[in-house]
Amino acid sequence: MADESQYELDEETLFLVSQTFKALSDPTRIRILHLLFEEELSVNKIAETLDLNQSNVSHQLRFLKNLRLVKYRRDGKTIYYSQDDEHVMKILQQSIDHATHH
Template sequence: MNHIVQEQCDDTCEGTHPLSELKRNLIGESTAAGLADIFKALGDPTRVKIIHTLLQQELCVHDITQVLDMGQSAVSHQLRYLRNLRIVKRRKEGKTVYYSLDDEHIEQIFVQMLQHMKHA
């Protein structure tokens, strides 16, 4: 999408911006806050590593701690945070709890951002 942004717009602006339509279509407060929370979660390197690991395959907490070389308490705390935001989900099999990404939307966002980072 190409957007033309006017550098300065003051009270004397004579542009023909469809402001009323933009206002009407503005994202709601709760949606904006929820989206900001997801991006905030992606702002932590440990959580990014967990997401990247789970992008590759479903794992139990113990396996995640081994991959990231972190303590179980720290990993569990981060997984709980990610689960509360519906970024990861869990599946219980006997006494073992397995974690995976919640859905393909999370995977798509993450993969897109990785591609963006690699883009020169």
């Protein structure tokens, strides 16, 4: 892979990269994604587990969904969310490990 650090970053790249890291810059979203390391979960289950407002969870999930970091499937009245970006989840996992062991 060519070294590209000598070039100015174009706006599209800057926006995409910054948005992705913004998703990971909020404790609530980190907690939600951390839960989704393991398994798919419903909105209510996430809200209960993390002791968060249902509306808050829904808003954050929309944010993550727009960035395609999570996906969902409906089963009756319940909507199950799960992770949808291996690369980002791996980065998050690594960073949590890094922070935990220091």
